[in-house]
Amino acid sequence: MSKPTFYITTPIYYPSDKLHIGNTYSTVAADVAARYKRMRGFDVMFLTGTDEHGMKIEGKAKEAGVTPKAFVDNIVTAPGGIIDLWKLMNISYDRFIRTTDDYHEAAITRVFKALYERGAIYKGAYKGHYCTPCESFWTETQLVDGKCPDCGREVKYAEEEAYFFKLSEYTDRILKLYEEQPGFLEPKSRVNEMVNNFLKPGLDDLCVSRTTFTWGVPVDFDPGHVVYVWVDALFNYMTALGFENDRYDDMRFWPCDVHFVGKDIVRFHAIIWPAMLMALDLPLPKKVFGHGWLLIGGGKMSKSKGNVVDPVLLAPQFGVDALRYYLLREFPFGQDGDFTNDLLTARINSDLANDFGNLVSRTVAMVDKYFGGTIPDARVSGEFDAEILALIGETVPAYAAHMDAFAFQNALQAVMKLSSRANKYIDETAPWTLAKDEGKRARLAAVLANLLETIRVCAVLFTPFMPDTAVKIFAQIGAGDRTTWDSVASADASAPWTVQKGDTLFPRIVDEK
Ligand code: ME8
Numbered sequence: 024m025s026k027p028t029f030y031i032t033t034p035i036y037y038p039s040d041k042l043h044i045g046n047t048y049s050t051v052a053a054d055v056a057a058r059y060k061r062m063r064g065f066d067v068m069f070l071t072g073t074d075e076h077g078m079k080i081e082g083k084a085k086e087a088g089v090t091p092k093a094f095v096d097n098i099v100t101a102p103g104g105i106i107d108l109w110k111l112m113n114i115s116y117d118r119f120i121r122t123t124d125d126y127h128e129a130a131i132t133r134v135f136k137a138l139y140e141r142g143a144i145y146k147g148a149y150k151g152h153y154c155t156p157c158e159s160f161w162t163e164t165q166l167v168d169g170k171c172p173d174c175g176r177e178v179k180y181a182e183e184e185a186y187f188f189k190l191s192e193y194t195d196r197i198l199k200l201y202e203e204q205p206g207f208l209e210p211k212s213r214v215n216e217m218v219n220n221f222l223k224p225g226l227d228d229l230c231v232s233r234t235t236f237t238w239g240v241p242v243d244f245d246p247g248h249v250v251y252v253w254v255d256a257l258f259n260y261m262t263a264l265g266f267e268n269d270r271y272d273d274m275r276f277w278p279c280d281v282h283f284v285g286k287d288i289v290r291f292h293a294i295i296w297p298a299m300l301m302a303l304d305l306p307l308p309k310k311v312f313g314h315g316w317l318l319i320g321g322g323k324m325s326k327s328k329g330n331v332v333d334p335v336l337l338a339p340q341f342g343v344d345a346l347r348y349y350l351l352r353e354f355p356f357g358q359d360g361d362f363t364n365d366l367l368t369a370r371i372n373s374d375l376a377n378d379f380g381n382l383v384s385r386t387v388a389m390v391d392k393y394f395g396g397t398i399p400d401a402r403v404s405g406e407f408d409a410e411i412l413a414l415i416g417e418t419v420p421a422y423a424a425h426m427d428a429f430a431f432q433n434a435l436q437a438v439m440k441l442s443s444r445a446n447k448y449i450d451e452t453a454p455w456t457l458a459k460d461e462g463k464r465a466r467l468a469a470v471l472a473n474l475l476e477t478i479r480v481c482a483v484l485f486t487p488f489m490p491d492t493a494v495k496i497f498a499q500i501g502a503g504d505r506t507t508w509d510s511v512a513s514a515d516a517s518a519p520w521t522v523q524k525g526d527t528l529f530p531r532i533v534d535e536k
Contacts (some may be wrong), residue, residue, distance in 0.1 A: 072120035077252030155404035
C-alpha cells in the first residue's frame with residue numbers, strides 16, 4: 024500500500040537581507056513536523072523557499088547598485104546565504120522554490136490569466152497606500168496614525184491603473200470556511216483576529232498588479248503591469264508541486280496539510296489565499312497554522328528594525344540541536360515569546376545538560392563501570408520498575424497527540440518528564456549500592472537496562488528536534504536498529520545492551536557575563 028502523504032510548507036522568505044532567528048524558528052518548526060511525519064511513515068513533502076520579486080527587493084537592489092537577480096542570488100545561493108543557513112540548521116526540506124525560477128514565473132503568468140478569464144479579476148484604478156516592507160495595500164481608514172496597521176511603518180500613497188481581485192465577493196465564503204472547517208486556521212485566537220479585523224467589516228477588492236516598477240512577473244496580456252508579489256508568492260505552494268508547469272509532477276500532495284506561517288501573514292494565507300483558490304475552483308489547504316513571534320525586549324524581531332538575532336552566531340556557541348530544542352521548548356507554538364540569551368542558556372543547562380545529558384552520561388558510565396559495557400541477560404525486576412515502564416507507555420501516545428497538534432512544547436515537556444523520572448529512578452534504585460553486593464548483579468542489570476530503554480525512547484522522541492544528537496545517543500547506548508517509531512510503540516528493556524562511552528552530548532553553557 025502506498026504511504027499517506029503529508030505536505031508542509033514554510034513561508035517563502037524575502038531575500039531582502041540575511042535571515043534571522045525568527046525565520047529560523049518557522050523553518051525549524053516545519054522541519055521538526057516533517058521529520059516527525061517521516062518517522063510516522065508518511066510520504067512527506069516539505070517545501071521552503073524565497074519570495075524574490077516586488078518593490079522591496081527592487082529597491083534594495085537599487086540601493087546596492089546591482090540587478091535584483093544578482094542581489095537575491097547573493098542572499099539566497101551565495102556562500103553564507105539562505106541555503107547555507109538551512110544546511111547549518113539541519114533543515115531537511117524536500118524542495119526549495121525561488122519565485123524567480125522560470126517554471127514558477129511561467130505558471131504565475133498562466134494563473135493570472137486564468138483568474139482574469141474567469142472574471143475573478145478586473146481592471147480599475149488604485150488609489151490608496153502601500154507599505155513596501157509588508158508589500159501590502161491599505162485604505163485611508165485602515166491606517167493607524169497614518170502608518171501601516173501591521174508593522175507601524177511609513178506607507179506610500181499610490182495612484183495607478185491596476186487589476187483587482189474580487190475579494191469582496193468572498194467574505195461570506197471565508198466565514199463559512201472557518202465554521203465548516205474549524206481546523207482550517209489555528210490557533211483559535213487567529214480566527215477571531217481575522218473575523219473581527221477583516222471579515223466583519225467586509226473585505227475590499229484587492230489590488231493585484233503594479234505598474235510603478237518592473238521586478239515581478241509581467242502580465243502578458245497587458246504590458247506594463249506586473250503581478251502583485253503576494254499573488255506570485257502564494258501560488259508557490261502549488262507551482263512547487265507542478266501546478267501549471269511541467270517541472271514537477273507532485274500534485275498528489277495537494278491539498279497541503281499545513282502551511283506554517285507567522286501571525287504577521289495569516290491574513291494573506293487564511294483570507295486571500297483561500298479566496299483565490301475558490302476563484303479557480305481548486306481544493307483549499309487543510310490548515311494554516313499562524314505561530315507567534317519571537318520578541319526582543321517585548322517588540323517584534325525583524326529585519327527592517329535591525330534588532331535581529333543571527334542564528335549563524337548562536338549555532339556554534341550553543342549547538343545547533345540545543346538551539347533547535349530551545350526554540351520549540353521555550354515558546355508555545357501559537358504564542359509570542361521573548362528571546363534572550365539568558366533563557367537560552369538556562370534552558371539548555373537545566374533540561375539538556377543537567378537533566379537528560381546527565382542521565383545519559385551517568386547511565387552509560389555505570390554500565391561501563393559495573394559490567395564492562397555489556398549488560399548481562401540475567402535480570403531481576405524490582406521495586407520502582409513498573410512505574411517507569413508505565414510512564415514510557417504513557418509518554419509515547421501523549422507525545423504523538425501533541426506532535427499531531429503541532430504542540431511542540433508539550434511534546435518536549437512529556438519527553439523531559441520521562442527523563443526526569445529516570446533520574447529519580449536512579450536515586451530510588453541506587454545502582455552504586457547494588458553494585459557493592461555480588462548477590463544483586465541481576466537486579467543491577469535490570470535497573471541499568473530499564474534506564475537504557477528509557478533513554479532510547481527519549482532519543483527516538485527527540486529525533487525530529489535534535490536529529491544529530493539522537494544519532495550520537497543511539498551510538499552511545501548501543502540501540503542498534505531500535506531507533507524507529509515502531510520500536511517505541513512497544514518498549515522492551517529485556518533487549519541486549521552494549522554501550523560505548525562518547526563525548527558529552529550537551530556541554531554546560533557557561534555564562535560569559
Ligand atoms: O512575509 N518571530 O516574508 P518575510 C517569529 N515573503 N517568526 C518570524 C519573525 C519573528 N520575530 N520574523 C519573521 C514574507 N518570522 C513573505 C511570505 S509566503 C507565501 C510569503 C517568520 O521574509 C514568520 O514565519 O517577511 C513570518 O511570517 C515570516 O518569517 C515572514 O518572512
